[in-house]
Amino acid sequence: MNRFLLSPLLGLLALGASAQYADMRVGLLRNTSTRQVMVMGDGGPLTIWADGKQVGELASTDGMVLKATPGGIEARSLMLVINAGKSLVFRSPAGRGFRMRSVAPKTPEHAYPGSLELGLVNGSFRLVATVPLEEYVGGVVQAEAGKEQWMEYYKLQAVSCRTYALANKRRHAADGYEVCDGTHCQVFHGRNRVDSIRQAVALTRDLVVVDSDIQLIHATFHSNCGGETMNAEDVWSKSEPYLVSTLDTFCLHEPHAVWEKSVPRAKWLGYLRKLGVNTDDSEVVASVTSHVPECRELYLANIRPAVPLTQVRNDFHLRSAYFSIRPEGDMVVLRGRGFGHGVGLCQEGAMNMARKGYGYADILHHYFANVHLVKLQNLDFFRNDGM
Ligand SMILES: [Zn+2]
Ligand SMILES: [Zn+2]
Structure with missing residues (x-):
């Protein structure tokens, strides 16, 4: 044609x-x-x-x-x-x-x-x-991104919030509306009052993010990935072609880049014993009290039975599932990287990219694999094309 x-x-x-x-x-x-x-x-x-x-x-x-x-x-x-x-x-x-x-x-x-x-x-x-829709997007960006962000970060938020809204139109079908105004969906306290947000929404008008099948993506985010994002299936057991692990240097010096937590050695070993780990084996004990991962790992210190790090994160209320372990007297010290589940967009890395002058589309492509920005009016056209 x-x-x-x-x-x-x-x-x-x-x-x-x-x-x-x-x-x-x-x-x-x-x-x-x-x-x-x-x-x-x-x-x-x-x-x-x-x-x-x-x-x-x-x-x-x-x-x-x-x-x-x-x-x-x-x-x-x-x-x-x-x-x-x-x-x-x-x-x-x-x-x-x-x-x-x-x-x-x-x-x-x-x-x-x-x-x-x-x-x-x-x-x-x-x-x-x-x-x-566009006024809703402006209100959500103001409520969720806050004031004094960089323009490219606001644009990134605008396309993400718009995409989320349209992907979740059935979420509250039983309640008689589409989305709620709380953290369950996206926070919305009415009309946006920030000029630069209004501009960011207008400059990205109608744009949404789709995957290679032209489906609206779940633009998942977290605070700080610690230098490497996670595959979706390693956290939630369901994979998405655009939620795949990627290295990220942009967040390494941001506020939530590192954390530390001390746990009594007896409590730590007692916890692992309950999960079936043989804590009478000195080699095993040496591994679980002293371990430095070179990159993100999925299981604790390569021991058997395998202990998922996401489970350890939940049980000890850790900021992330990405940490090293060292012994210190009758304690073990967990020294971790990042904050959050690590899947999708790393907010602190994205803010730093915007500050460094990257465009919002570059930021999007850095954190989500094989995604496209399309005008929502053209979604049906692309979907029907070639069928
Ligand atoms: Zn809701
Ligand atoms: Zn990051």
Whole structure:
């Protein structure tokens, strides 16, 4: 197919896809049993819809208190009294969005883009914000990456958060929305207020990360890999072609590069004995109390039976499963590298790469193997191509 024919076709595909991906339905305050909330327009009026019918308009200067009651939703403002049986929706005709906080229990007020839907589940509110995808991405990057990062790091976060959102649209299907606003999915406290984040989101607009089968990737990350990332299957027993071990020098001098923990020798040997290790064998004891790995290993000190280092990490609450062991009196000293599970993107390494001037695509390719950046409007096109 020549270029001339291809471009109008891509245009049509883009139209179809952008409608499909345009909004995210985000469940707010999922872990709070909210029975009373305060809602107001964010610099503009809100139209109010009770059980599907428009019943009024909340002026930009007015605020509304809503209560969940056994009979439905009671809403009251300076000017209005409204009762709804099942649902109440606030829309912002001027596109300014809304502000909301929970009154009981108390939560901080946030400004959200999009519209708000209140329903009732077991006597409490189910709060769902319908937010344009790009605004959702900006809010998540602000909440998760924080202020004062480098532009390329923000761009990296933007494509990762966008990819996660679209890959997880079914995660809360049973709850009546797509993603929640907490750490279970991606933290979202409403509209982003940081200019450089807004710019990073705009400059990566619609871009997502896919693997060689054009599937959205699980952009897994951790704090610091200690110099070498892990294969996914060595940590979670499921492999992904893009989550493969790679050497990383960018994180070696970052804040979480090394750690140390002392464990009483008797406790250490007692623990290994319980796992079937023969601690009466002096050679075995010498190995498990003095060992320096040259690179990441999967099992403790090459002894039998094999003791997975991820298990040791969990049982001793270690920062990572990448450490050396040396004896010191009646203690053994574990000296480790990195922080976290070690799979996928190493955050401190990625921040350092951004600081050193690497582009966000270079950073992405450094930590994820054989991935591609594509416009989400073109996903269906690439997937159907050649079928
Ligand atoms: Zn969630
Ligand atoms: Zn690293």
